[in-house]
Amino acid sequence: MTQRRILYIGGTGVISTSCVARSLALGDDVTVLNRGHGSRPLPDGARSLVADVRDPGSVRAALGDAEFDAVAEFVAFTPEHVATDVELFEGRTGQYVFISSASAYQKPPSRLPIRESTPLRNPFWEYSRNKIACEDLLVAAYRERGFPATIVRPSHTYDHTLLPTMGHWTDVARMREGKPVVVHGDGTSLWTLTHAEDFAVGFAGLLANPRTVGEAFTLTGTHAPTWNQVYTWLADAAGVSDVELVHVASESVAAFRPDLGPGLVGDKAHSAVFDCTAVRELVPDFRTTITFDEGARRILAHYDAHPELQVVDGELDAAFDAMVAWARSAGR
Numbered sequence: 001m002t003q004r005r006i007l008y009i010g011g012t013g014v015i016s017t018s019c020v021a022r023s024l025a026l027g028d029d030v031t032v033l034n035r036g037h038g039s040r041p042l043p044d045g046a047r048s049l050v051a052d053v054r055d056p057g058s059v060r061a062a063l064g065d066a067e068f069d070a071v072a073e074f075v076a077f078t079p080e081h082v083a084t085d086v087e088l089f090e091g092r093t094g095q096y097v098f099i100s101s102a103s104a105y106q107k108p109p110s111r112l113p114i115r116e117s118t119p120l121r122n123p124f125w126e127y128s129r130n131k132i133a134c135e136d137l138l139v140a141a142y143r144e145r146g147f148p149a150t151i152v153r154p155s156h157t158y159d160h161t162l163l164p165t166m167g168h169w170t171d172v173a174r175m176r177e178g179k180p181v182v183v184h185g186d187g188t189s190l191w192t193l194t195h196a197e198d199f200a201v202g203f204a205g206l207l208a209n210p211r212t213v214g215e216a217f218t219l220t221g222t223h224a225p226t227w228n229q230v231y232t233w234l235a236d237a238a239g240v241s242d243v244e245l246v247h248v249a250s251e252s253v254a255a256f257r258p259d260l261g262p263g264l265v266g267d268k269a270h271s272a273v274f275d276c277t278a279v280r281e282l283v284p285d286f287r288t289t290i291t292f293d294e295g296a297r298r299i300l301a302h303y304d305a306h307p308e309l310q311v312v313d314g315e316l317d318a319a320f321d322a323m324v325a326w327a328r329s330a331g332r
Contacts, residue, residue, distance in 0.1 A: 018200035053075060097150045098134060151215070155272055161299075184247075233293045
């Protein structure tokens, strides 16, 4: 097999770090372009290019005349970002892979499972609307002049560094202190959680595949526990055997903390179960191997080994106390 030339833009984030590692494991020639001070070191074998992706001139200077079989873009969030990429990479890559978001799918969904044909519409979250606008630009570029775009829509993807609950470490601290923990809604909605190592298998398998050009792919696992189960597994991993979960409607959480509203009402408040048949047809090895009971243990092991990461948000902690008091006074 000819060695594939892959360019990752970003390459040191929660998702992209695992993808870079997977591409290297497959024997790809991997280059990572970022500002040179990512949150994680690049693995052995990856070539580094230093440039500011928001400065097209610096990117052109860093790339020179290099061409790629695939460019994987992990740090584009607005149509302006994508338009710049199209100008930069048209004619120098066989595939441009845009990381969109499963939150772009219709909210609330009219039916489950969610698949590629589900409409894209999210009136609640600007982040999702921007991703939809990025997709629209790429679809137009593909239709009008054959720009080799592939769209990938992950849902909630995590690794050992990322707590998936709305309070992050503050939730764990509350559990360990014996304080009640706020869960949005009634805790019974289904939520798909995908470990980054599993995601990477599907993602790397789509790269430089001509059958993916012009297509969009839902790329999540098949593991969809309830939020009550997510919090309970997290408590178990934290060594807490009897956690008290207090349920507060997402809209009420947003009233106490408006910053949490878009991500809840526009995403996590709704059951999210996905059909990933399209990816599995092209990447048969893609499947869920790490469920969140194991994921939670990895997260707590990492945080317990790094006490400097155990940061409690005092304002959020106080807001949770207020939500608990309100819910109890209302008999919820």
